[in-house]
Amino acid sequence: xxxxxxxxxxxxxxxxxxxxxxxxxxxxxxxxxxxxxxxxxxxxxxxxxxxxxxxxxxxxxxxxxxxxxxxxxxxxxxxxxxxxxxxxxxxxxxxxxxxxxxxxxxxxxxxxxxxxxxxxxxxxxxxxxxxxxxxxxxx
Amino acid sequence: xxxxxxxxxxxxxxxxxxxxxxxxxxxxxxxxxxxxxxxxxxxxxxxxxxxxxxxxxxxxxxxxxxxxxxxxxxxxxxxxxxxxxxxxxxxxxxxxxxxxxxxxxxxxxxxxxxxxxxxxxxxxxxxxxxxxxxxxxxx
DNA sequence: CTAACATTGCAATAGCATTGCATCATTATT
DNA sequence: AATAATGATGCAATGCTATTGCAATGTTAG
Numbered sequence: 001x002x003x004x005x006x007x008x009x010x011x012x013x014x015x016x017x018x019x020x021x022x023x024x025x026x027x028x029x030x031x032x033x034x035x036x037x038x039x040x041x042x043x044x045x046x047x048x049x050x051x052x053x054x055x056x057x058x059x060x061x062x063x064x065x066x067x068x069x070x071x072x073x074x075x076x077x078x079x080x081x082x083x084x085x086x087x088x089x090x091x092x093x094x095x096x097x098x099x100x101x102x103x104x105x106x107x108x109x110x111x112x113x114x115x116x117x118x119x120x121x122x123x124x125x126x127x128x129x130x131x132x133x134x135x136x137x138x139x
Numbered sequence: 140x141x142x143x144x145x146x147x148x149x150x151x152x153x154x155x156x157x158x159x160x161x162x163x164x165x166x167x168x169x170x171x172x173x174x175x176x177x178x179x180x181x182x183x184x185x186x187x188x189x190x191x192x193x194x195x196x197x198x199x200x201x202x203x204x205x206x207x208x209x210x211x212x213x214x215x216x217x218x219x220x221x222x223x224x225x226x227x228x229x230x231x232x233x234x235x236x237x238x239x240x241x242x243x244x245x246x247x248x249x250x251x252x253x254x255x256x257x258x259x260x261x262x263x264x265x266x267x268x269x270x271x272x273x274x275x276x277x278x
Numbered sequence: 279c280t281a282a283c284a285t286t287g288c289a290a291t292a293g294c295a296t297t298g299c300a301t302c303a304t305t306a307t308t
Numbered sequence: 309a310a311t312a313a314t315g316a317t318g319c320a321a322t323g324c325t326a327t328t329g330c331a332a333t334g335t336t337a338g
Binding site: 114131 | 267
Binding site: 048 | 315316317318319320325326
């Protein structure tokens with residue numbers, strides 16, 4: 001188990017320290033994107049800034065991506081696709097549930113092609129949908 | 140001229156004070172979405188908080204919408220469509236230019252239909268595309 | 279004219295993101 | 309094995325944006 005996680009770090013060229021193993025382990029257990037605060041609370045006692053930098057390192061190496069879901073606090077989630085530092089391929093949709101306040105990645109829901117006005121050159125896209133998630137939705 | 144602006148406020152049920160006329164006038168002169176800071180600098184000397192509240196009032200009444208373009212600072216732009224406080228119909232795409240750092244509304248570029256996984260109920264959508272805008276794009 | 283209400287301006291605060299620096303750990307070098 | 313060099317961690321401190329409380333001012337209605 002631990003080996004998997006360690007290997008995963010190495011694959012991304014990230015030095016597998018104890019802290020990083022713990023953080024990555026914690027991240028894999030989440031089914032929603034989490035904030036720095038969530039991470040801090042879930043990993044007590046740990047230094048907030050170290051966690052912050054750990055996430056930043058992970059992001060630079062293409063292991064996690066951050067999500068700006070419009071709530072004002074940045075959320076982080078593991079990349080499913082093969083990303084590297086230069087190119088995050090997280091072109092999937094993110095969903096923010098206004099009921100349970102959770103933010104989810106919808107990795108199978110891709111952003112459709114969009115035809116922009118002339119001479120606009122897209123490089124990155126970020127689509128956040130707000131609404132009610134499957135858990136909070138009545139049958 | 141001034142009359143137009145005044146009428147526009149009245150149409151949205153906003154008390155047309157001197158400050159509000161000035162702010163709306165300033166907003167109509169912009170071709171990009173602006174931050175609170177931009178507004179403050181463009182309207183000196185004016186109180187930042189008053190401007191903040193003016194924007195908030197405008198938004199509640201459906202005159203402007205705010206854009207979270209991922210830069211960390213909220214931008215504001217006039218609504219083109221017929222919005223009211225309850226329903227902002229700003230389902231157009233927003234474009235953030237990484238070159239000139241400006242954020243634009245693309246009112247004619249609508250967000251396409253997206254099929255979500257079962258039981259996810261969308262209510263709002265926010266699509267921000269980052270890249271190079273028409274002005275910064277080489278011919 | 280005065281009371282009631284809306285708007286404005288100042289002061290203060292909260293929360294998240296971020297940096298500087300000192301300490302500790304790990305790896306490379308001789 | 310000892311030491312230098314590099315990387316990781318933890319603490320303190322800061323910056324910036326958003327936001328609220330309250331007092332002062334302006335505006336409207338009776």
